[in-house]
Structures are given as C-alpha cells and as structure tokens.
Amino acid sequence: MAEVIVKTDQVVKEYRMGNNVVKALNGVNLEIYQGEYLSLMGPSGSGKSTLFNMIGALDRPTKGSVFIDGQNTSGLTTSQIAWLRCHKIGYIFQSYNLLHVMTALENVTLPMIFAGLSVKERNKKGEELLELVGLDDRIYHLPDELSGGQRQRVAVARALANDPNIVLADEPTANLDMIIGREIITLIKRLNQEKNVTVISATHDLKMLDVSDRIVDIRDGVVERIRNRDEIELEVGEVTGH
Template identity: 55%
Template sequence: MDAPAHDIPAGQTIIQVDRISKTFHLKGEEVYALKDVSFDIKKGEYLSIMGPSGSGKTTLFNMIGALDVPSDGAVKIGPLDLTKLTSRQLAYVRNHYIGYIFQAYNLIASLTALRNVAIAHVFSGASNEEATAKAKQCLELVGLGHRLHHRPDEMSGGQQQRVAIARALVNDPAILLADEPTANLDFKTGGDIIGMLKQLSATRGVTVITATHDHKMLSNSDRILWMRDGRVDRIDRRQDIHIEEGTIEVGGKSIEH
C-alpha cells in the first residue's frame, strides 16, 4: 500500500463512516455503544465530536482510527475499507495515516520526551538517527525543544500532552485523532493545545477530529457532530452556531450538552 490518504485533495472526502454499529457483549448482556452512525469528513477539515459521557465518542474514534472494528457497517479512509483489511494492512494504516492523541497521554514512563516521540517513527520503519532528528523537530514545533531529555514524570500535564501531540505528528499523518486532548488541562494550556491543532489543520491540511466535552474546543471547528446514546444527534457547521461562555445557540435556540 502506498499513501492514498495523503494523496486525496483538500476538500474531498477522506473518511466515510457508513452505517456503523458497535455492540459489546458483557456478561451475557448486549451493550450498544454505536447505532447506525453515518457521516463523511473532508480532507483538511476540523471536526469536533461532542456528547455526554458514554455517548460513544471513544468507541467511534477507535473505529475511525483502525483500533477496533464495527459490528456492522463500514469505515473507509480514501478508497480503503478498513473492515476488509488484514491485521497487517490495518497496522500500516495506523502507522502511516493516523496520529493519535489519547486523553491519558499514554506516554512510556521510562523514556524521555525525545525517545517517546522517536520510537513511534522507528515503528513506521525509520532508522534511529532519522527518528531522533524528526522527533526533535516535532518537539520543537510544539514548544518543547527545551524538554527533550525529560521523562513524563518530570513534565507538567500540558507538557506531556504536547509530547503526545509531537508523537502523533512524527509520522506525518493525514488524520489526527484527539480524544479529549484538553480534559486534564487548565484553561490557558487547553487553549494553546487547541490553537496548535487548528494550525495543523490550516497549514498542513491535516484532518483533525477531536472528541470533547469542552465548549471552548468548538470555536476552531469547521463542523460539530453531536452524539447522544450511540447515535449522531445532528451535525452543525461552525458558522451556524453562536457560542458564548457557558451557552451555545443554534438557530436562536439555546442547547445544553
């Protein structure tokens, strides 16, 4: 496989979520995490997924990010139907097309910032020297050039989150998935992180998808997808909603989420 996700022109559909459902079987009980979810995302778009806890945001991310497969329906990245790929092909997609930023950072505690980022590049086939040089570049991009040799427990939460962003960028992904990237951060640091994601989508054409409870993440989005009970409640364009501190208005109606 070469790089079809990167070759898609800006503004064309890069991800197609087609009627996916996900059911977990738990002690004989069926838990419906996603029900009949469909939507498209364009190359270079910044999409925020909003919804209460348990509404299915992370489950949806796992499907788009090739970390899990839907019980029904299909997820396509460019021409590739993820539900039809072998595990080896899925690993290629994860390494070469997608960058992940997890809520809990998921950094390796025993490694420095530089090594945490470099190792993700080594996994995609780079040599140690290449990976170290690229990791340094990515850490400088997120403002951590002065923390290369610190381990996660020697950095603040915001700095660890920025290492996680650098790691997500090291393989030049076409798609960046950020699951609640500001959940553990203060207002100012959260704002900086969001600004960074927006800049990546605007200047590098990276498609950014974030899951969040955080209303301040919405103003940078091109569209906002609202989830409720495993379904898409609705999708709004940024210009159609009015956001004020504490409230969001759509078509003159105030909504709570």
C-alpha cells in the same frame, strides 16, 4: 469541496457483557473531509470514544463499514491495519499515554521505528517536531519531569511522527486547566491549518467550539445533528455574551 478522508457507513458497535448487549453505536453515517477540524460532542456514554476507536481502526464495527482514504477497513488484514495506523493516523489521548521510561524525544520517535526510519532521521525529525510544539528545551526530559500541558505537547508531536493525514484526539484537554487546555487546542488548530491535517476530536470542552469547522453531536449511539462553523460562531457568541 475537499475530498472525503473518512466515511462511516451504518456503523453499529455492540459490546457483549455476559447476557447483556450494550449498543454503543447504532448506525452512524458520517463523512469527514480532508483538512477539516471536526469535534464529536455528546454526553458521557453517548458513544464518542467508541466511534473514535472505529475511525482509528483500533477496533472493528459489529456491523457497517469504515472507509479511510477510500479503503474499506473491514477488508484489511491485521498487518494492513497496523500499517494504516502507523502511517495514516496519529492518536492523542486524554491521559497522554506516554512511556514513562522514555524521554520526550524517544516517545516522539518511537512510531518512526515502526516506519523504518534510521536513528539519525528519527532524531532529526523528533527534534523538529518537539520544536514545532514548543518543547525544544525539554527533549531529554522524562514524562514525569514535565507538566501536564508539556506531556500533552509531547503526545501531539508523537501523533505527527509519521506525517499522518488524520489526527484523532479523544478528550485531549480533559486533564488540563482552562489556560493550558486552550494552549493545546490552539496548538492542534495551528497544526491542522499548517499541515492540512484532518483533526477529529471527541470532547466535552466548549473551548473547542470556536476552532472547529464542524461539530457532530452524538446521542445514544447515533448522529443527532451536524453544525458547521457559522452556526457554531453564533452559539459561541451567545455563550460568551460577545
């Protein structure tokens, strides 16, 4: 059995809006294993992005704890959290979140500056990562000079900049068409397998089902059910009629 890389323990997240409190997460218990590809699914507003932010240490829970690599993140200082985000986790977002004045290579190598790599090391590694995602002929292009799918490939390469063991992807295919979305999923799955990186993806995209090791359905801020691969394959067969 693979080791548990992320664990959430009774995670509650409340957002205060004036006098109103929105309970986005209502006690989420989840264990995620090193190297697995896990998809978080659920209707809009069910709490997927909120959970993503908790697991990614981008925000803190109101109650409960998130453990990353056995470490309780609620006990960490701001600079320890920053270190964790830089070294252990890579992020991929729906809207790519690339810096527009920077080339593909500069976007990919930016997180390496925070990790303390030299210019030479950064450029070498950045070029390798862009080659890995099939963009070795676009390294000096600005994001505006790239297609949506190519931008997301740059974002995937950037997520791997500091060799994280967790990659978090929040709706990575939502802005892409069927075919390009499928290519991005295949790419993320390939990196999951080749680098044994843990992938946690929030998605509405049913194409994500057949690459996932497990699917976690979130509803109203709680885990509604967890399905593993065999159960998923059955349902994909039902959907596609194979």
